[in-house]
Amino acid sequence: MPRSTGVTRTHVRVVDAGVARRHTVGVATEEPLEIRVRRGAHATALAVTMRTPGADHELAVGFLLAEGIVSNARDVLAVGHCVDGDTDPEQALNVVSVELADGVVVDLGPLARRFAVSSACGVCGKASLDQLELRGVRPVPPGPTLALETLYGLPDRLRWHQRLFDATGGLHAAGLFDAAGTLVVAREDVGRHNAVDKVLGWATLNGCLPLHDHVVLVSGRSSFEIVQKCLVAGVPMVCSVSAPSSLAVDVARRFGMTLVGFLRGRTLNVYTGVERVRLGPA
Numbered sequence: 001m002p003r004s005t006g007v008t009r010t011h012v013r014v015v016d017a018g019v020a021r022r023h024t025v026g027v028a029t030e031e032p033l034e035i036r037v038r039r040g041a042h043a044t045a046l047a048v049t050m051r052t053p054g055a056d057h058e059l060a061v062g063f064l065l066a067e068g069i070v071s072n073a074r075d076v077l078a079v080g081h082c083v084d085g086d087t088d089p090e091q092a093l094n095v096v097s098v099e100l101a102d103g104v105v106v107d108l109g110p111l112a113r114r115f116a117v118s119s120a121c122g123v124c125g126k127a128s129l130d131q132l133e134l135r136g137v138r139p140v141p142p143g144p145t146l147a148l149e150t151l152y153g154l155p156d157r158l159r160w161h162q163r164l165f166d167a168t169g170g171l172h173a174a175g176l177f178d179a180a181g182t183l184v185v186a187r188e189d190v191g192r193h194n195a196v197d198k199v200l201g202w203a204t205l206n207g208c209l210p211l212h213d214h215v216v217l218v219s220g221r222s223s224f225e226i227v228q229k230c231l232v233a234g235v236p237m238v239c240s241v242s243a244p245s246s247l248a249v250d251v252a253r254r255f256g257m258t259l260v261g262f263l264r265g266r267t268l269n270v271y272t273g274v275e276r277v278r279l280g281p282a
Contacts, residue, residue: 006052006171006188028171029053030190035060036082036097037069043097052171052189053093055198056081059189060096062201065209066229068106068135073207075104129254132228139256143212143236144179147278152266153181154217155241161186162219174199177215184214192218193225200233210234217241222261227251237276239263244271 007026014023033051036043046067051059057079064070082095100106158175161183174195175186187198196218203209215237216230222244228251230238238252239260249271252259258273270277 006054028190032094033059034095035063036095037064038097038099049191049194051191051194054189055187055202056093056096058187058198058201058205059194060098060197060201061204062197062199062229064098065200065204066197066225066232068232070098070100070104070204072209073205075101076205077101079205129251132231132251132255137232137255139254140231140234140236141212143258143276144215145276145278146179146181146215146237148268150181151239151260151263151268151277154215154239155263157181157183158186158217158219162188173219175217176200176203176211177217179213179215181215192220192223193229195219196226196229200229203233212236215239217263221245222248222259224248224251227257227259231255231257237273239268 006029008029009024010027012023012025013020029052030050031053032048033056034045034048036045038044047063049063061070061076061079070076077099079096079098081093082097154175154177157177158173161175162171162173171188171190172192172195173186173188174192176184176199178184185199185202187195187202189195189198196216199216200211203211211230211234214235216235217239218226219241221242222238222240224245224247226240227238227244227248231251235257237258237260241263242261244252244259244261249259251257252272256273258276259271260277261269261271
């Protein structure tokens, strides 16, 4: 099945009213990505995640941000696909190495993960709210207040940029918006958490952290790992077109975030942080 970035062409039998016909369609590309951290000549493999190829450098940096390994662009000397002698040339594009700055102090040993995870779950590695606090993660500042009309417009703005979804029907998306509802950056992936990593990795590499004046919108639901990733980046408001999980609500409540779910058409649910939603006239 030949593929382009994000889309793989395959043959199917389309059955309509009992009549089958042969057709060629695009499906979302899913391949493993190994994330490595490098110091000089020494590299440590931290994780393997199933993702849609594209924005791999951003995904790797966003993952490291969520893990607490890097905190800004200065912590990253270089990011690149591996082309060294230890990597199979055919798999070089599925391995990304992040070289850390000399001043970054982190014990990589306990963090190393040598297992594959599915695209449906996070690789956050922080299973409790208490552990987030032990990492030094603090509640977000007040941030902006958004009018209902601004929030209502976010899904359509994100949907307009979901080009791979249009081609496959099988990809999630995450978008970073400013307080006026303007889309700053959007990314797609087979995994929601990967799409968020790509967005937050972009923000990290472009020196935009912390994201105290921004909103993140995700397709599908909001889970613990998605809210946790946004929290580490300083995002005060996380929205989704579907429901949040119970632990996502707990994270948002403890750290002072606004969590919006079921943002569809002209309806939404505010689970926490209603003070950032302007319910009256704009």
